[in-house]
Amino acid sequence: MHKPVILTGVRSNAEPTLGNYLGAILPLVRLQATHAGEYQINAFLPDLHSITTPTDYKQLYQSTINNLRIYAAAGLKLDDPNTNVYRQSYIPAHSELTWILDCFIYYGELARMTQFKEKSAKQTSVSVSLLNYPALMAADILLYDASYVPVGEDQRQHLELVRDIAIRMNNQFGELFVVPESWENQMKFNGNGAGVRIRSLKHPSQKMSKSIADPAGTILLSDDPKEAKAKVLAATTDSLGSINLNYETQPGVSNLLQIIASIQNKPLNEVVSEWKGESSYAKLKNAAADLVEATLSEFQAKLLQFSSEDALDTLSKHEEAVRGIAEAKLNKVQSSVGIRP
Numbered sequence: 001m002h003k004p005v006i007l008t009g010v011r012s013n014a015e016p017t018l019g020n021y022l023g024a025i026l027p028l029v030r031l032q033a034t035h036a037g038e039y040q041i042n043a044f045l046p047d048l049h050s051i052t053t054p055t056d057y058k059q060l061y062q063s064t065i066n067n068l069r070i071y072a073a074a075g076l077k078l079d080d081p082n083t084n085v086y087r088q089s090y091i092p093a094h095s096e097l098t099w100i101l102d103c104f105i106y107y108g109e110l111a112r113m114t115q116f117k118e119k120s121a122k123q124t125s126v127s128v129s130l131l132n133y134p135a136l137m138a139a140d141i142l143l144y145d146a147s148y149v150p151v152g153e154d155q156r157q158h159l160e161l162v163r164d165i166a167i168r169m170n171n172q173f174g175e176l177f178v179v180p181e182s183w184e185n186q187m188k189f190n191g192n193g194a195g196v197r198i199r200s201l202k203h204p205s206q207k208m209s210k211s212i213a214d215p216a217g218t219i220l221l222s223d224d225p226k227e228a229k230a231k232v233l234a235a236t237t238d239s240l241g242s243i244n245l246n247y248e249t250q251p252g253v254s255n256l257l258q259i260i261a262s263i264q265n266k267p268l269n270e271v272v273s274e275w276k277g278e279s280s281y282a283k284l285k286n287a288a289a290d291l292v293e294a295t296l297s298e299f300q301a302k303l304l305q306f307s308s309e310d311a312l313d314t315l316s317k318h319e320e321a322v323r324g325i326a327e328a329k330l331n332k333v334q335s336s337v338g339i340r341p
């Protein structure tokens, strides 16, 4: 029997933020640490997704490689025999399967995706790839029969669409794909890291994101740790004067609690009860700021130890190994739809 597959990707165009680190990278590192041996883990770099919106094309190649260094510096063990790291575009089967899936996905399904509606509203001309983004994501997942896809809440709709497509094609062609687990099961599986969505420190009703041009609210992994600390100390809170978890009425405070919980790897409700009855926001900010500073310092030191050459070697080796798995699945699908014997 094959081991169940855990698969996830982090986009490689934007410089990763603390939000990406706590919401996606660290949960994966922790999954690897706790589930070593029981699962196959695929952590890949979705460079084809990166070009769905205009990006810094000159830097993309290098920043993709850099992303692997980031995983390594965050603690992902690259010599683990059950972990694969690869670039999406180096496995052509991703693109080829996307086309076939496209023939079984309805236009309306893609057009109603919240992320598509939000992203396309911000653009004067909308690329077809932006609409088709979830189909490529489906290929990423279904090629490797992944059961667990640790992603944030913002990807929930996409994951549900992937399940729908897998079920639809299995109904028509027999057992082609492993259907990824339901969102509910994904959340159970992820435990502490479940759907963590770190907010902007300045505008805590919004996600922390490099793309919203909010330098004071966004911590990049490349930020000077002292400056990052200062940003946390200057975080927007509220005037209620008590520490509770409530993203509607106290988004800033809730975000700080979440940052603390993520870094300390504790359940959020445990951290909430530790701070219950405390009224000083300064204390809360200090605690979060110290943790962020220490996290960045440690991360940046480790990043220096893992060169781009090391990263490229590692990627090429894994890509060689993964290509065969992806091609075997692609072949199976190609013959089901009649374009291979």
Ligand code: TRP
Binding pocket: 007, 008, 009, 010, 011, 046, 049, 136, 137, 140, 141, 149, 150, 151, 155
């Ligand atoms: N869309 C994901 C994001 O923006 C990245 C991604 C691409 C992904 N393909 C994937 C995540 C497959 C999980 C599985 O975060």
